[in-house]
Amino acid sequence: MKTTASLVLMAAIRAAAATALPESPVSNVRALAFDRFYQVWLENTAYSASAADPNMQWLSSQGILLTNYHGVTHPSEPNYCAAAGGDTFGMDWDQWFQVPANISSVPDLLDTKGISWAEYQEQLPYAGFQGFNYSNQETLKDDYVRRHNPLVLYDAVVVDDTRARQIKNFTGFEADLANKKLPQWAFITPNVTNDAHDTNITFGAKWERHWMSALLQNDYFMKDTLVLLTFDEDIYDISDKSATFDQGSRVHSILLGGAIPDHLKGTTDDTFYTHYSTIASVSANWGLPSLGRWDCGANIFEIVANKTGYLNYDVDLTNLYLNYTYPGPLTTGILEQYFGGATNLKTSPSSKWTWPVPNVDAKCSAGYGVLDTVKRTYSGMKATYNYTSPYPWDSVSGYNLNVTATRKSAYTTTTTTDTSSTSRGSAATETLPVLSGTSRGTGPSFNAMLVAVVALFAFQQ
Numbered sequence: 254m255k256t257t258a259s260l261v262l263m264a265a266i267r268a269a270a271a272t273a274l275p276e277s278p279v280s281n282v283r284a285l286a287f288d289r290f291y292q293v294w295l296e297n298t299a300y301s302a303s304a305a306d307p308n309m310q311w312l313s314s315q316g317i318l319l320t321n322y323h324g325v326t327h328p329s330e331p332n333y334c335a336a337a338g339g340d341t342f343g344m345d346w347d348q349w350f351q352v353p354a355n356i357s358s359v360p361d362l363l364d365t366k367g368i369s370w371a372e373y374q375e376q377l378p379y380a381g382f383q384g385f386n387y388s389n390q391e392t393l394k395d396d397y398v399r400r401h402n403p404l405v406l407y408d409a410v411v412v413d414d415t416r417a418r419q420i421k422n423f424t425g426f427e428a429d430l431a432n433k434k435l436p437q438w439a440f441i442t443p444n445v446t447n448d449a450h451d452t453n454i455t456f457g458a459k460w461e462r463h464w465m466s467a468l469l470q471n472d473y474f475m476k477d478t479l480v481l482l483t484f485d486e487d488i489y490d491i492s493d494k495s496a497t498f499d500q501g502s503r504v505h506s507i508l509l510g511g512a513i514p515d516h517l518k519g520t521t522d523d524t525f526y527t528h529y530s531t532i533a534s535v536s537a538n539w540g541l542p543s544l545g546r547w548d549c550g551a552n553i554f555e556i557v558a559n560k561t562g563y564l565n566y567d568v569d570l571t572n573l574y575l576n577y578t579y580p581g582p583l584t585t586g587i588l589e590q591y592f593g594g595a596t597n598l599k600t601s602p603s604s605k606w607t608w609p610v611p612n613v614d615a616k617c618s619a620g621y622g623v624l625d626t627v628k629r630t631y632s633g634m635k636a637t638y639n640y641t642s643p644y645p646w647d648s649v650s651g652y653n654l655n656v657t658a659t660r661k662s663a664y665t666t667t668t669t670t671d672t673s674s675t676s677r678g679s680a681a682t683e684t685l686p687v688l689s690g691t692s693r694g695t696g697p698s699f700n701a702m703l704v705a706v707v708a709l710f711a712f713q714q
């Protein structure tokens with residue numbers, strides 16, 4: 254049934270779609286191991302299920318299979334959030350969350366060298382759309398969902414109209430490909446049918462092979478490009494209260510593209526990686542700073558680490574749990590309430606937790622220190638967590654204690670055990686003013702209005 258609210262919303266979307274122009278900046282900043290990095294995320298599939306799929310097997314034969322790559326928590330949205338900003342901020346659910354403008358994300362790193370970036374979200378109704386979802390207008394089935402869109406979660410990205418319009422749909426991808434205006438960094442989200450969320454891995458893998466095969470034949474697309482095919486998380490079914498999750502949230506991940514030397518095609522790499530490794534690898538590749546969060550200590554894809562000489566860590570998985578997260582400002586407690594059998598779910602985060610403070614002093618795995626804006630915003634404040642670790646942990650809530658990481662080395666081996674550490678500082682006083690370095694242009698107030706309308710109705714649907 255169409256309510257007045259949804260009719261008003263649809264009219265607003267149509268009006269905005271008629272005028273919102275996609276933004277397609279281009280650049281050619283050369284780097285160490287690849288000149289483009291594109292990631293395509295499918296949904297909710299156990300490693301073993303994806304590895305058994307014949308289309309996935311074909312895709313891995315074309316590149317390097319990463320056998321030890323991990324999502325960082327459940328459910329979906331915090332994983333997408335993590336891949337853009339280096340933390341989940343305690344997020345434990347899939348609703349409307351916004352990360353404040355004083356928190357930086359990958360676009361801020363790329364912008365330091367003018368490296369072009371974009372997102373391609375299938376069936377996003379128009380470039381820069383910030384609504385909660387956009388459904389198939391004939392069947393009313395879900396298509397685009399905000400929870401699978403990492404950059405839209407970050408206020409520092411979407412308050413800027415030009416930046417927001419770099420969040421495009423698949424029509425935009427086809428146009429950029431045809432016009433040779435593809436960016437150097439992109440995040441790609443198929444709709445919830447194609448990404449296996451509302452279907453299954455058989456369907457998702459078939460879509461992915463079909464979509465990738467065409468690109469693997471395209472010289473313009475392939476040249477010096479690295480593509481990561483991965484999943485947000487392993488199996489996750491909230492309706493099944495007896496569900497057990499693969500404790501490490503290991504997801505079947507494949508590196509493809511022209512940046513991969515022929516002799517490595519069809520090989521495997523068992524280095525420990527997480528979604529945070531995507532940020533660290535991009536930093537190391539282009540010589541960019543870190544966000545100073547969990548990307549800071551993350552392992553770097555071998556294809557880059559081999560060039561910078563960085564020695565990754567081996568992480569013992571025995572006591573590593575990446576199937577939940579430590580509490581933070583975006584924790585609602587919904588997951589616990591749900592599993593506890595609550596019927597009247599509380600849906601907003603509590604204000605108990607402050608926004609975590611990044612490490613502004615570390616050199617980080619990529620080797621270029623921390624972004625200047627981050628340093629200015631958080632100078633003099635004590636980092637909330639030990640962000641130089643290759644996996645997330647928190648001594649206060651007891652998250653991932655007792656995990657051992659050993660640096661890989663041809664000559665010496667050093668072992669660090671985080672058990673006795675107390676590096677998670679007491680909550681720092683946040684008195685610094687919000688930096689205004691992100692206000693490059695003002696977005697149309699129309700979009701802001703739309704966001705407000707959608708936010709208002711998101712929970713009544």
Ligand SMILES: *[C@@H]1O[C@H](CO)[C@@H](O)[C@H](O)[C@H]1NC(C)=O
Pocket residue numbers: 270273274275376377378379380421422423424425
């Ligand atoms: C994609 O975005 C463009 C530009 O904003 C818009 O005109 C078009 O209708 C959108 N296409 C789809 C399939 O949503």
Ligand SMILES: *[C@@H]1O[C@H](CO)[C@@H](O)[C@H](O)[C@H]1NC(C)=O
Pocket residue numbers: 259262266384386387388389714
């Ligand atoms: C969002 O999804 C709901 C169903 O959950 C649907 O009723 C509504 O029309 C969708 N909104 C848009 C803009 O597609």
Ligand SMILES: *[C@@H]1O[C@H](CO)[C@@H](O)[C@H](O)[C@H]1NC(C)=O
Pocket residue numbers: 375389394395396444445446447
């Ligand atoms: C998802 O996208 C495909 C095209 O890739 C389209 O055919 C399909 O209708 C979309 N899914 C839904 C539920 O509309």
Ligand SMILES: *[C@@H]1O[C@H](CO)[C@@H](O)[C@H](O)[C@H]1NC(C)=O
Pocket residue numbers: 452453454455456
């Ligand atoms: C996915 O669903 C299709 C259609 O229902 C079915 O044929 C196929 O066996 C399923 N795949 C898996 C891995 O369960």
Ligand SMILES: *[C@@H]1O[C@H](CO)[C@@H](O)[C@H](O)[C@H]1NC(C)=O
Pocket residue numbers: 497498499500574576577
């Ligand atoms: C995480 O995995 C561990 C070990 O399998 C399990 O005991 C625990 O219940 C899981 N946590 C959640 C939130 O599912």
Ligand SMILES: *[C@@H]1O[C@H](CO)[C@@H](O)[C@H](O)[C@H]1NC(C)=O
Pocket residue numbers: 517555556559
């Ligand atoms: C990195 O170097 C190691 C050791 O020489 C080698 O085995 C591996 O294949 C290299 N990996 C890549 C992706 O170049």
Ligand SMILES: *[C@@H]1O[C@H](CO)[C@@H](O)[C@H](O)[C@H]1NC(C)=O
Pocket residue numbers: 550639640641642643658669671674675676
């Ligand atoms: C932080 O983590 C790194 C890497 O695991 C470790 O070497 C270091 O000792 C840790 N620092 C503290 C204060 O626990």
Ligand SMILES: *[C@@H]1O[C@H](CO)[C@@H](O)[C@H](O)[C@H]1NC(C)=O
Pocket residue numbers: 572651654655672
């Ligand atoms: C960590 O190890 C200590 C000592 O072996 C043990 O008492 C404690 O329960 C462990 N903590 C966790 C969270 O596994």
Ligand SMILES: *[C@@H]1O[C@H](CO)[C@@H](O)[C@H](O)[C@H]1NC(C)=O
Pocket residue numbers: 353354355608630631683684685686687
């Ligand atoms: C960042 O913004 C949040 C939300 O507005 C605020 O609570 C926090 O104090 C700010 N942090 C700093 C260091 O300015």
